[in-house]
Amino acid sequence: MIVRAVPEKRTHPPACEVYALILAGLLLFFWLWPPLLWAKEPAAAPALTLRCFKIEGNQTIKTGQLRKQMSMPLPSWVPVPLKKRPPFSEDDLKAGIQQLKLFYRTQGFYHTVITPEICKRDGQVDVTLHIVEGPPIRVTDVELHGIGIISDTELSKLQEQAPLKPGARYSDDRYEELKRNYLTYFQSHGYFWSEVTGTVYLDDEANTARIVLRYILGPVCYFGEVKVEGEEETPEFLIVRKLAFKKGDLYSVGKIYDSQKNLYDTDLFQSAAIVPADVPPSQTTIPFIVKVQEKKKRSIKAAAGYGDEELFRGRLALRLRNVGGGGRLLDIETKYSAIESKAVTTFTNPQIFASRFDFVASGGWINRVLPSFTDQSYYTYERLEHDLPYKFRVYFGHAYEFARPFDIPLSTLIFLENTLPGKSYWSSMAIFGLSQDTTVNPSDPTGGGKIFINTECATDFLGSNLEFFRTVAEVRRYQTIVKNVVFSGRLKFGIIQPIQETSQIPIQRRFFSGGYNSVRGYRLDFLGPRTPSGDPLGGDAVIEGNLEVRAPLYKKFRAVGFLDYGNVFFKASNIDLGQLKYAAGFGVTYLTPIGPAGLYFAWPTNPISSSDTMRVHFTIGPSF
Numbered sequence: 199m200i201v202r203a204v205p206e207k208r209t210h211p212p213a214c215e216v217y218a219l220i221l222a223g224l225l226l227f228f229w230l231w232p233p234l235l236w237a238k239e240p241a242a243a244p245a246l247t248l249r250c251f252k253i254e255g256n257q258t259i260k261t262g263q264l265r266k267q268m269s270m271p272l273p274s275w276v277p278v279p280l281k282k283r284p285p286f287s288e289d290d291l292k293a294g295i296q297q298l299k300l301f302y303r304t305q306g307f308y309h310t311v312i313t314p315e316i317c318k319r320d321g322q323v324d325v326t327l328h329i330v331e332g333p334p335i336r337v338t339d340v341e342l343h344g345i346g347i348i349s350d351t352e353l354s355k356l357q358e359q360a361p362l363k364p365g366a367r368y369s370d371d372r373y374e375e376l377k378r379n380y381l382t383y384f385q386s387h388g389y390f391w392s393e394v395t396g397t398v399y400l401d402d403e404a405n406t407a408r409i410v411l412r413y414i415l416g417p418v419c420y421f422g423e424v425k426v427e428g429e430e431e432t433p434e435f436l437i438v439r440k441l442a443f444k445k446g447d448l449y450s451v452g453k454i455y456d457s458q459k460n461l462y463d464t465d466l467f468q469s470a471a472i473v474p475a476d477v478p479p480s481q482t483t484i485p486f487i488v489k490v491q492e493k494k495k496r497s498i499k500a501a502a503g504y505g506d507e508e509l510f511r512g513r514l515a516l517r518l519r520n521v522g523g524g525g526r527l528l529d530i531e532t533k534y535s536a537i538e539s540k541a542v543t544t545f546t547n548p549q550i551f552a553s554r555f556d557f558v559a560s561g562g563w564i565n566r567v568l569p570s571f572t573d574q575s576y577y578t579y580e581r582l583e584h585d586l587p588y589k590f591r592v593y594f595g596h597a598y599e600f601a602r603p604f605d606i607p608l609s610t611l612i613f614l615e616n617t618l619p620g621k622s623y624w625s626s627m628a629i630f631g632l633s634q635d636t637t638v639n640p641s642d643p644t645g646g647g648k649i650f651i652n653t654e655c656a657t658d659f660l661g662s663n664l665e666f667f668r669t670v671a672e673v674r675r676y677q678t679i680v681k682n683v684v685f686s687g688r689l690k691f692g693i694i695q696p697i698q699e700t701s702q703i704p705i706q707r708r709f710f711s712g713g714y715n716s717v718r719g720y721r722l723d724f725l726g727p728r729t730p731s732g733d734p735l736g737g738d739a740v741i742e743g744n745l746e747v748r749a750p751l752y753k754k755f756r757a758v759g760f761l762d763y764g765n766v767f768f769k770a771s772n773i774d775l776g777q778l779k780y781a782a783g784f785g786v787t788y789l790t791p792i793g794p795a796g797l798y799f800a801w802p803t804n805p806i807s808s809s810d811t812m813r814v815h816f817t818i819g820p821s822f
Contacts, residue, residue, distance in 0.1 A: 267686020346415025391416030422485035503819020575601035708736030719802035726766025
């Protein structure tokens with residue numbers, strides 16, 4: 199018998215029962231677990247901002263240096279209205295403190311303790327870092343070993359100029375500078391292949407460091423062939439002649455730096471690199487490649503400023519490069535101020551006809567409004583310039599000037615019989631000059647200086663109706679006394695003598711002194727002889743100078759102390775150093791985006807009259 203299973207018949211609940219069960223489940227869920235649906239997320243902690251950040255206890259390392267090492271954003275030293283305060287994070291503060299400790303180690307402090315003090319109030323945080331620097335690492339000895347012979351004289355020079363000496367505090371940057379100094383010295387004396395390495399044996403328990411330097415001089419090397427690359431319109435001979443070395447000269451890295459400066463001084467190149475060619479280490483004649491990139495053909499410069507004497511001053515200049523090729527320059531410049539306005543065009547042809555002389559021609563119009571007179575003049579000059587050793591530059595040529603003074607007080611005309619208002623004076627002159635510029639960092643001088651001598655001789659033979667012989671000499675020097683403290687001095691002497699048919703120099707050609715750019719304790723042009731009514735007469739001779747010290751205050755602020763001196767003498771025979779006038783004072787300067795700003799207070803130490811009291815000078819923007 200066969201039994202067959204019959205499947206059980208399934209029955210499904212009605213749809214309404216299913217819906218009822220689902221609804222009941224949802225109601226039960228909402229009733230039993232409401233926090234899962236309606237609970238709010240926990241409120242975020244309010245953001246903290248850093249209101250004040252101070253560093254205390256540091257004695258050797260300046261606070262400004264320490265602030266620069268902090269990677270976290272810091273509030274400004276000076277509160278700035280409407281400026282948002284930086285956010286604060288304790289993790290960022292811990293990382294910043296660790297950075298400071300590492301920085302202190304590079305400066306020779308291996309036991310520095312930094313303790314933060316954090317004060318929170320109303321979402322703002324004040325942080326004070328208390329620093330105990332601890333004892334520094336001191337250099338006990340600097341040893342020099344190597345391959346090559348160094349004379350005792352050379353060795354003593356290197357030791358005298360060394361940034362790290364026995365007894366000095368050790369720092370990583372001074373150690374690297376020490377190695378660079380030795381390498382630069384070797385490479386400035388012909389040792390192209392020289393190498394300098396070193397080891398520091400540091401004992402952080404005894405707080406001592408022994409430095410051992412090792413050098414390899416290699417053979418004495420010389421400059422070889424020079425190849426120029428990248429020039430388009432500038433002649434190759436012009437580039438080569440600007441180099442401070444020639445084939446066969448003893449190799450010197452200093453001559454390479456001087457050559458680069460000479461190339462940049464032409465204002466023709468955007469970049470100028472002088473690199474050695476690839477040669478084997480055994481080769482003693484080193485060829486070089488000069489790689490240049492020329493500047494754009496046109497450039498425009500505009501500048502503006504203000505001074506208490508000039509009032510508003512503005513300058514607009516256009517320079518055209520490689521005019522017709524050959525490295526020629528054409529400059530068109532205009533200037534305006536309450537004292538002087540001018541428009542000048544200058545053409546420069548370097549190494550004219552492939553010679554060693556630069557040809558410079560200039561012409562322009564000048565209008566001056568001075569306390570004792572007003573004049574307008576037109577001038578031209580053409581001269582040849584030539585470079586001499588030791589960065590001297592000589593020039594000679596011819597100049598012509600057409601001048602007409604007016605607005606001259608009657609009392610002045612009584613004393614200056616050869617000065618006639620509205621009269622045309624023309625001077626045809628042979629000119630000669632000598633200059634030298636060794637200024638270190640001209641935008642902010644720290645060393646070197648300038649020498650300038652200019653001589654003019656105007657005679658009737660050359661076509662003048664005003665005959666004279668005039669010489670002006672000026673010397674400036676800059677010297678860094680200690681780090682960032684610079685002493686500067688200036689001395690100027692000028693003399694003009696009438697010759698031939700001219701019995702007296704007219705007012706527009708006379709010397710004047712006093713004011714912001716000369717002796718700051720006196721009014722503009724008011725030194726020297728004056729009429730009974732107080733109008734300046736000028737003179738045939740002038741002596742003036744300045745002694746000045748600049749020292750850093752805070753960031754871009756600097757303090758200035760100065761002593762100015764000078765006077766004007768009616769005739770050259772009246773020169774008397776006992777008649778010099780002096781002014782002492784101080785000031786503060788600040789480097790703004792549009793140029794330096796300065797506020798100066800000057801007092802005449804031996805005033806001419808009771809009206810010569812303290813004078814305040816303010817200037818902002820570049821002087822030109």
